[in-house]
Amino acid sequence: MxxxxxxxxxxxxxxxxxxxxxxxxxxxxxxxxxxxxxxxxxxxxxxxxxxxxxxxxxxxxxxxxxxxxxxxxxxxxxxxxxxxxxxxxxxxxxxxxxxxxxxxxxxxSHTHAVELGRNLRMADLVGVKTEDEAIARVRVHARKHPDAKWILGHGWDEGAWADRYPDMAKLSRAFPKRPVVLRGLHGFAVWGNAAAFAAAGINRDTEAPSGGDIIRDQHGNPSGVLTNRATELLSQAIPIAAKEEREAAILAGLDELARSGYVAVHEAGVDAQTLADLEGLSKQGRLPLHFYAMLSARDSELCRSWQLKGPDTGESGKLKVRAVKAFFDGALGSRGASLLTDYADQSGHRGVAGAQYQFDQDLVADMMRAGFQVCIHAIGDAGNRQTLDFIAAVQGNADGDYRHRIEHAQVLHPEDMPRFAALGVIASMEPPHAMEDKAWAEARLGPERVLGAYAWRSLRENGARLCFNSDLPGSDWNIFYGLHSAVTRQDKTGAPAGGWYPEQAMSIEESIRGYSSWGAYAGFAEDEAGVLAKGMxxxxxxxxxxxxxxxxxxxxxxxxxxxxxxxxxxxxxxxxxxxxxxxxx
Ligand SMILES: [Zn+2]
Incomplete structure (x- = not known):
């Protein structure tokens, strides 16, 4: 045919x-x-x-x-x-x-490519085992960037180092003048030198914001590490990079993705500054890939300005703005995902969602009515149900090609599976997440609910449209890892034998479509991308x-x-x- x-x-x-x-x-x-x-x-x-x-x-x-x-x-x-x-x-x-x-x-179809690019421009501390090793790597990086006023690094494992956080003494001796800020792998901790703490005005009188900690020595002085919300005290002091550096970071991220085989990214959350940079790069013809930008709902001013203009048709250049990214609940690992009943491993606790998670439902609804696709992060079964309820309430009865998306759609109650097809909502999912979460997901959910988690086949059987992605840089964006996860439900070591809940595995055709033709549909691009044919x-x-x-x-x-x-x-x-x-x- x-x-x-x-x-x-x-x-x-x-x-x-x-x-x-x-x-x-x-x-x-x-x-x-x-x-x-x-x-x-x-x-x-x-x-x-x-x-x-x-x-x-x-x-x-x-x-x-x-x-x-x-x-x-x-x-x-x-x-x-x-x-x-x-x-x-x-x-x-x-x-x-x-x-x-x-x-x-x-x-x-779900990236943080700009963040990836920034990480690639910093000292790379992924895999460092000791404080000395980290400082040695920062030294090499600093020597290569003698003009940088601040020295930035990323990737020491704050989870693995939680019982023995480093302090600022050695780091300050190695870098007595230039401020040094080293972000943890998961973004929950930062480690800085004395110059950075001084520049940020953090001292023994500084109080930690709620939800964060300033780690202190026995005299009560900040010892060099800030955790959770307190990380902002240091990161907000870092001067905004010059335009050339910001552009170089964006291009570094996109270049890495081009090398990884991707022709297009759907960027999950873009703020005003980044969008202005992207518009400049697009006008100058410097974007190497198609860039489908979701406006960050956390930047309400940016969203309100686009609400008046309406979605971008994207007919010129590689940049297209016709979606909004919002968060409805937290993550499963940290027990922030919103569940219908208690966490199996923490009774009395059901996560956090909606207004408590700063989901701005008026803003998101207004953007939907202005013709934007919304891409809402929802992880828990309650988070997904309430997100579906929200979409149904705003546009459930309206005719239109909305293609709203739930990002991750990670844990679903069986009754909610058919609602994706009924509402035309796309489930945007990460095959690698199933492999990375399998070690603890069942502990959080118990043996019943886990059957509705990472449930690609159940969603397909219920008629839902899917698209696949990695949510990089949080997960490995290597396409071969993604395809392997989708087809086998096994991790890179081949575990577990036979696959983790293998009944949810995808065929190879479905897996490749998840990263091509289905992604094109999720970005309103199926008329010109996703399959190979004359005119595409x-x-x-x-x-x-x-x-x-x-x-x-x-x-x-x-x-x-x-x-x-x-x-x-x-x-x-x-x-x-x-x-x-x-x-x-
Ligand atoms: Zn994301």
Missing amino acids: HLARILGGVLVFCLGGCSLGGATEAADLILHNARVYSLNWPEPSRDGQPDPSAPHGPAGWTPDATAVAIRGDRIIFVGSDAEALHLANGSTRTRDLAGATLLPGLIE RADITVMDIDPFDLAAGSPESILAGNILMTLVSGEFAFDRGDKASKAER
């Missing part, structure tokens, strides 16, 4: 006057000798079975094309090498992909493994995949340039 459509497209194209290789219709770039999965066939059934017309048979999946031809920012042909190469003329670039796998460009945007990801093939026999091998090429609107955002380019002429 899809093949006939593709061939039909070529026929019309040629009847329309292509003299083969002629100047007007020639391709700019032809990628050939590839295993192409266009996804340009009907959706799989709710149980994950491929559509009968999909390129799938008793022997498994087979690629449905070997070549893609591109002109400008569009795909002009998907099909065989011979036909594609007919579209070449003297100035066409051709790339022999040597049997690599070519997929629709991958979409990361030339957004392409090339990798050195065939996940469709591996998923059946050796899914653990998916973890060893590498991204070779990321093409965004016909331009290379990443090109590893070795295996992917056996021959170029």
Whole structure:
């Protein structure tokens, strides 16, 4: 069916006057000798079975094309090498992909890419075991940035170090003049030197804000670490980076994601400053990826200004603003997620949600009525139920293509599963979270409720639309880890054998759609992204493994995949340039 459509497209194209290789219709770039999965066939059934017309048979999946031809920012042909190469003329670039796998460009539909970029520009303390090791790494970083007025670092593990927090003595000796601020891996603690504490005006008379602690020595002086809400005392003192540095951080984050195979990100929460920076980069044509920005509902002034303008159609440039990100409840690990009944491991406690969690329902409702998609963080079964109730109350009976999203949709009561389809709400979920939370999720929820947690298959069976993402940088954004988690419900070590609640696993087609065509729908981009077909945007990801093939026999091998090429609107955002380019002429 899809093949006939593709061939039909070529026929019309040629009847329309292509003299083969002629100047007007020639391709700019032809990628050939590839295993192409266009996804340009009907959706799989709710149980994950491929559509009968999909390129799938008793022997498994087979690629449905070997070549893609591109002109400008569009795909002009998907099909065989011979036909594609007919579209070449003297100035066409051709790339022999040597049997690599070519997929629709991958979409990361819940990111904090700007935060990732900032982290990448700081001293990297991930994995440090001792205070001395951390200081040594900060020294190397500081030497590379002699002009930075403040020295920033990220990634020491405040959870693992909770019983032996460092103090400021050694750090202050190593850096007597420049302020140093080192954020913990999870953002719940900061460690600073004396210069930083002095610059922030934190001393023995400073009181910690409620919900936070200033760690003190035996004389009552701040000893160098602030936790939870008190971290703001130090982080607010850091001067706002200059525009060049802010732009460099954004581009560093996006470049890392291009290298990771993504052609588009859905950024979950953008404030006014960041949006202004993004608009500048977009106008100058410097954004390497499509950037779907969710306005942060915590920046109500920004939201109110967009409420008057209405959503951005995004027809020019790569930046699009037509969504709002809000939080309804907390997280499950810290028992902040809102549950219908008590936590299994803390009786009398049900988490925190709604107004107590600063969910501004008037603002969010106004933005919905102004035509914005809302993407609401909800984790617990009560949090999800009340979020669905809220969406139903505001727009449940209104006709319209709203595509509101619940971000994470992590724990659901069975009665709420069908409401996603009924309300047209998309469940935006992270396959890696299931793997990272499996160690303690059942302790929080107990054996019954855990059946409705990370319940991708149950949601699909109830007709819900999903999209997949990593919520980076909190989780590893490696696409092969994401696909492996979705298909196997096993972590990187292969545990547990057989998978964690494996009945909720996705097929490989569903997993890849979760990171491509379903993500495109969640960002109102399915008319030009998510599948490979003539007329679609030339957004392409090339990798050195065939996940469709591996998923059946050796899914653990998916973890060893590498991204070779990321093409965004016909331009290379990443090109590893070795295996992917056996021959170029
Ligand atoms: Zn997030």
